[in-house]
Amino acid sequence: xxxxxxxxxxxxxxxxxxxxxxxxxxxxxxxxxxxxxxxxxxxxxxxxxxxxxxxxxxxxxxxxxxxxxxxxxxxxxxxxxxxxxxxxxxxxxxxxxxxxxxxxxxxxxxxxxxxxxxxxxxxxxxxxxxxxxxxxxxxxxxxxxxxx
Amino acid sequence: xxxxxxxxxxxxxxxxxxxxxxxxxxxxxxxxxxxxxxxxxxxxxxxxxxxxxxxxxxxxxxxxxxxxxxxxxxxxxxxxxxxxxxxxxxxxxxxxxxxxxxxxxxxxxxxxxxxxxxxxxxxxxxxxxxxxxxxxxxxxxxxxxxxxxxxxxxxxxxxxxxxxxxxxxxxxxxxxxxxxxxxxxxxxxxxxxxxxxxxxxxxxxxxxxxxxxxxxxxxxxxxxxxxxxxxxxxxxxxxxxxxxxxxxxxxxxxxxxxxxxxxxxxxxxxxxxxxxxxxxxxxxxxxxxxxxxxxxxxxxxxxxxxxxxxxxxxxxxxxxxxxxxxxxxxxxxxxxxxxxxxxxxxxxxxxxxxxxxxxxxxxxxxxxxxxxxxxxxxxxxxxxxxxxxxxxxxxxxxxxxxxxxxxxxxxxxxxxxxxxxxxxxxxxxxxxxxxxxxxxxxxxxxxxxxxxxxxxxxxxxxxxxxxxxxxxxxxxxxxxxxxxxxxxxxxxxxxxxxxxxxxxxxxxxxxxxxxxxxxxxxxxxxxxxxxxxxxxxxxxxxxxxxxxxxxxxxxxxxxxxxxxxxxxxxxxxxxxxxxxxxxxxxxxxxxxxxxxxxxxxxxxxxx
Numbered sequence: 001x002x003x004x005x006x007x008x009x010x011x012x013x014x015x016x017x018x019x020x021x022x023x024x025x026x027x028x029x030x031x032x033x034x035x036x037x038x039x040x041x042x043x044x045x046x047x048x049x050x051x052x053x054x055x056x057x058x059x060x061x062x063x064x065x066x067x068x069x070x071x072x073x074x075x076x077x078x079x080x081x082x083x084x085x086x087x088x089x090x091x092x093x094x095x096x097x098x099x100x101x102x103x104x105x106x107x108x109x110x111x112x113x114x115x116x117x118x119x120x121x122x123x124x125x126x127x128x129x130x131x132x133x134x135x136x137x138x139x140x141x142x143x144x145x146x147x148x
Numbered sequence: 149x150x151x152x153x154x155x156x157x158x159x160x161x162x163x164x165x166x167x168x169x170x171x172x173x174x175x176x177x178x179x180x181x182x183x184x185x186x187x188x189x190x191x192x193x194x195x196x197x198x199x200x201x202x203x204x205x206x207x208x209x210x211x212x213x214x215x216x217x218x219x220x221x222x223x224x225x226x227x228x229x230x231x232x233x234x235x236x237x238x239x240x241x242x243x244x245x246x247x248x249x250x251x252x253x254x255x256x257x258x259x260x261x262x263x264x265x266x267x268x269x270x271x272x273x274x275x276x277x278x279x280x281x282x283x284x285x286x287x288x289x290x291x292x293x294x295x296x297x298x299x300x301x302x303x304x305x306x307x308x309x310x311x312x313x314x315x316x317x318x319x320x321x322x323x324x325x326x327x328x329x330x331x332x333x334x335x336x337x338x339x340x341x342x343x344x345x346x347x348x349x350x351x352x353x354x355x356x357x358x359x360x361x362x363x364x365x366x367x368x369x370x371x372x373x374x375x376x377x378x379x380x381x382x383x384x385x386x387x388x389x390x391x392x393x394x395x396x397x398x399x400x401x402x403x404x405x406x407x408x409x410x411x412x413x414x415x416x417x418x419x420x421x422x423x424x425x426x427x428x429x430x431x432x433x434x435x436x437x438x439x440x441x442x443x444x445x446x447x448x449x450x451x452x453x454x455x456x457x458x459x460x461x462x463x464x465x466x467x468x469x470x471x472x473x474x475x476x477x478x479x480x481x482x483x484x485x486x487x488x489x490x491x492x493x494x495x496x497x498x499x500x501x502x503x504x505x506x507x508x509x510x511x512x513x514x515x516x517x518x519x520x521x522x523x524x525x526x527x528x529x530x531x532x533x534x535x536x537x538x539x540x541x542x543x544x545x546x547x548x549x550x551x552x553x554x555x556x557x558x559x560x561x562x563x564x565x566x567x568x569x570x571x572x573x574x575x576x577x578x579x580x581x582x583x584x585x586x587x588x589x590x591x592x593x594x595x596x597x598x599x600x601x602x603x604x605x606x607x608x609x610x611x612x613x614x615x616x617x618x619x620x621x622x623x624x625x626x627x628x629x630x631x632x633x634x635x636x637x638x639x640x641x642x643x644x645x646x647x648x649x650x651x652x653x654x655x656x657x658x659x660x661x662x663x664x665x666x667x668x669x670x671x672x673x674x675x676x677x678x679x680x681x682x683x684x685x686x687x688x689x690x691x692x693x694x695x696x697x698x699x700x701x702x703x704x705x706x707x708x709x710x711x712x713x714x715x716x717x718x719x720x721x722x723x724x725x726x727x728x729x730x731x732x733x734x735x736x737x738x739x740x741x742x743x744x745x746x747x748x749x750x751x752x753x754x755x
Contacts, residue, residue, distance in 0.1 A: 076346030
């Protein structure tokens with residue numbers, strides 16, 4: 001970190017790549033391992049703790065292994081008003097884990113997420129980058145079955 | 149040349165409703181009927197009336213088919229034959245009059261709107277630059293580069309009265325001017341598309357439906373302030389917007405609108421997309437720049453110079469929202485005076501709102517500033533569905549406030565909404581009805597902001613947790629009457645003691661619900677009742693004896709065996725055993741409807 005006129009900004013322009021590279025690593029390995037973070041720190045000339053700090057700040061990064069399919073159910077108000085709680089409970093029942101967990105067979109990770117911007121079709125969720133809308137408990141079982 | 153165009157929305161909302169499959173089926177049928185020479189199927193952004201997606205529009209007639217299914221494709225294709233007839237059963241039916249409406253312009257959802265920024269969303273193919281050029285795209289850029297000095301551009305934006313549409317409402321022209329005045333040969337233009345407010349999706353729709361309008365606005369801004377590089381900061385949750393914007397930027401580069409020598413004018417400008425990684429606080433300008441630099445997106449401490457002076461990598465940076473940039477081409481093309489002639493004295497132009505929650509017509513709308521909340525919710529939005537009663541509207545997302553029925557006459561503009569205790573914010577408009585508990589709603593919004601706090605300011609980090617704990621206690625029936633004033637005191641402290649918009653506005657939903665719905669807080673605390681029958685600790689399930697048919701279903705399904713009764717013996721819930729799980733209500737056959745929820749815990753057993 002550097003300061004000009006008391007103002008904080010990042011001088012190392014290479015560091016801009018950090019978020020991009022973290023995203024690529026996350027896509028490739030499914031999570032950000034210690035090894036990946038150390039390598040990134042070295043190649044971008046940053047401290048390991050700074051890389052760790054960034055990796056843990058953003059909710060789309062994970063420092064623990066994730067399942068093959070990542071389920072993100074919207075927990076924001078418009079979905080809440082359309083009974084997203086029932087959807088969350090249905091997913092919990094179907095795959096047997098709570099939000100924040102990964103199934104033992106590595107098939108699913110389950111997270112609650114902030115608004116995914118399809119509030120007009122609430123309740124909604126994403127599996128990987130696919131958006132599912134107007135959810136009902138019946139739809140959930142069908143959608144989950146389609147994911148291997 | 150095609151004589152007819154079939155417009156098919158392909159926004160995230162439309163695609164998840166099956167629009168891709170419909171498009172494939174339609175194209176196949178059209179080819180089979182040998183109509184490919186006269187009928188063109190065009191993919192567009194979403195037209196905003198999400199409630200009736202997927203929508204198919206036939207131009208030039210302007211026929212609108214609503215809630216189309218894949219199986220409708222053959223019939224739609226046949227209707228396009230020379231002797232074909234419009235398909236009445238697919239017309240939109242007005243929920244009030246039940247009349248079938250063939251033309252989209254006659255639908256009430258549309259005819260009170262004034263679409264400027266959204267004008268091309270739903271008409272042009274966002275992945276085809278020629279479509280954008282055909283509706284006058286990049287003409288504003290040509291005009292700016294050939295006829296105007298940067299100062300004249302800034303003057304036009306100033307005269308138009310355009311205010312930043314990201315929430316703050318800061319006059320855009322003044323921001324541009326400030327950035328222009330800062331000396332420096334390295335400046336940046338940043339587009340904030342980190343739309344994180346729950347209940348707002350206009351930035352997504354604009355980027356998915358008309359990405360070039362944002363690109364064009366940014367190039368003009370770059371010319372005006374003297375920047376050579378632009379970044380669009382898009383959130384990770386919007387993959388389709390990222391894809392379409394990427395296509396738009398590549399096409400613009402190919403046609404010479406972006407690059408080292410824009411339109412041969414000697415001015416160089418390029419745009420790069422930057423994807424966020426899921427952090428609400430990054431919508432704040434200093435946090436966003438830090439995030440762009442690859443750091444944790446935490447708002448910079450006070451006192452901080454403006455981003456226009458010391459922004460990205462310490463350089464002067466112009467940061468505006470998606471919609472602000474999308475307005476620029478209209479100001480240049482139609483003139484600052486035209487823009488300034490719309491809206492109210494201090495809020496010019498239009499406002500875009502996402503209508504969601506308990507409202508008949510969910511979707512995205514664009515209205516002139518100054519229109520009232522009542523017109524939006526009841527005329528365009530069609531009111532509250534299912535015969536329920538309107539209770540309140542939340543504008544401005546978790547930073548905004550909740551406004552009751554009595555304030556529906558409030559005109560929509562930056563200042564009136566702020567005066568009423570809410571804000572324009574990102575344009576989310578969440579309608580709630582009598583079945584929504586205001587204490588629970590405030591708790592839900594606060595739970596969101598509390599989790600998104602970056603943690604720098606003690607009052608935001610800890611004060612919001614304390615407020616949440618008090619709200620939890622109230623909704624569980626453990627509130628004390630002095631808690632209401634304590635919430636107000638804490639809320640005001642969190643606002644004062646936070647350095648960014650997140651903390652400064654996080655208490656708003658709590659404060660505004662106390663301001664307008666204090667009696668609901670008091671019912672929870674003094675009477676131990678949740679009037680909206682939501683808070684589990686403050687309601688009871690009962691079986692209405694003269695409706696109960698003693699069918700034994702609920703009695704068998706109750707997980708805690710709290711229901712007594714037998715065959716031919718009316719069932720009764722033992723309130724001491726009941727855990728309010730709601731199973732009895734969900735299993736009681738609809739034709740009996742014997743299980744009801746009543747507010748409060750002190751109930752005499754009906755029988």
